[in-house]
Amino acid sequence: MYTLQELNDMTEHDFTNSLKDIYEHSPWVAEKAAIHRPFFSRNDLHSAMVQQVRKASPEEQTNLICAHPVLGTSKPMSSSSVSEQEGAGLQHLTEEEQQRFDELNALYMEKFEFPFIYAVKNKTKRDIYESLEARIELTKEQEREQALEEIFKIANFRLDALLIEEKEERLSH
Numbered sequence: 802m803y804t805l806q807e808l809n810d811m812t813e814h815d816f817t818n819s820l821k822d823i824y825e826h827s828p829w830v831a832e833k834a835a836i837h838r839p840f841f842s843r844n845d846l847h848s849a850m851v852q853q854v855r856k857a858s859p860e861e862q863t864n865l866i867c868a869h870p871v872l873g874t875s876k877p878m879s880s881s882s883v884s885e886q887e888g889a890g891l892q893h894l895t896e897e898e899q900q901r902f903d904e905l906n907a908l909y910m911e912k913f914e915f916p917f918i919y920a921v922k923n924k925t926k927r928d929i930y931e932s933l934e935a936r937i938e939l940t941k942e943q944e945r946e947q948a949l950e951e952i953f954k955i956a957n958f959r960l961d962a963l964l965i966e967e968k969e970e971r972l973s974h
Contacts, residue, residue: 823956825881830956846960851953854952866918869952872921873891885922885955912941913944913948920954
């Protein structure tokens with residue numbers, strides 16, 4: 802865990818390395834956000850990282866989306882993803898639930914060509930399933946935007962877990 806001040810004072814390399822897991826297997830987001838230091842709040846840092854994703858090429862955005870694991874799968878994933886999915890009960894699906902997730906995930910992947918992304922913190926497996934079922938009806942453009950919005954939520958949760966709260970004081974520089 803870090804304070805915002807510690808992150809602001811790091812070298813670009815250390816800053817990037819410290820935040821490399823905020824965006825799943827995409828340290829380039831932290832690397833590009835580093836030049837916008839100092840950050841005066843956690844929200845400033847989050848906004849800077851979101852802005853880097855928004856400014857990225859469509860190919861970079863697609864690679865970011867595709868770096869995320871398929872929800873409800875038993876395939877290898879980052880420790881953050883494992884923890885997040887366990888909290889939602891996705892690591893303990895019944896055989897029937899696993900089959901339903903697998904079928905919907907296959908339909909989703911066929912339609913959108915990227916994995917279903919959902920910020921699972923504080924959600925149940927039912928919430929996730931219902932969202933997957935509803936979002937499969939969106940257009941490719943709508944779902945791409947929704948996937949990015951979910952990634953931003955995930956990043957926000959991960960930043961919350963990584964940063965030591967400094968009593969909401971604004972840092973002065």
